[in-house]
């Protein structure tokens with residue numbers, strides 16, 4: 001059984017609500033009750049043990065005791081033997097998870113994005129048909145979009161980040177003269193919005209007020 005940050009948050013919320021019904025119970029007892037009720041676990045301790053396990057589920061531990069471990073879910077690199085580093089990872093992992101659940105979308109991690117970019121470029125250049133090449137270009141743009149969304153999640157402005165379709169309309173100035181023959185079709189299908197993304201950047205940022 002997997003227990004995520006969102007589960008733990010719900011347990012804490014319910015434990016707070018239970019205060020009015022069980023006035024004599026201490027917070028720890030209410031947490032136990034809430035965890036059992038919501039997640040079917042024995043107590044809060046078990047829930048938090050499973051949550052700790054979830055935090056480390058995608059961490060590829062370094063072979064060396066003092067090396068860098070990397071989480072392939074939230075892309076955070078850290079020294080897993082240091083408590084402060086583990087705390088920082090937890091914060092980033094939770095933040096990332098909460099945003100992805102809310103967006104109902106999981107952006108590709110670093111390795112996946114690099115693959116999308118290189119496969120996309122190759123297909124956009126050497127594809128057999130125009131449709132094939134266009135698919136390649138969209139794959140490349142998906143890699144860029146996912147990186148932009150990652151930055152938005154950690155910059156805490158992901159709620160304002162454009163959807164993929166809108167991003168494609170906004171990114172065309174950055175593409176410049178590359179894939180020029182594909183541009184009219186791209187523009188026809190996704191539209192064209194200039195001035196939303198800096199021509200030298202592939203990341204979308206909110207406009208300063």
Ligand SMILES: [Zn+2]
Nearest residue numbers: 071073074093
């Ligand atoms: Zn992580």
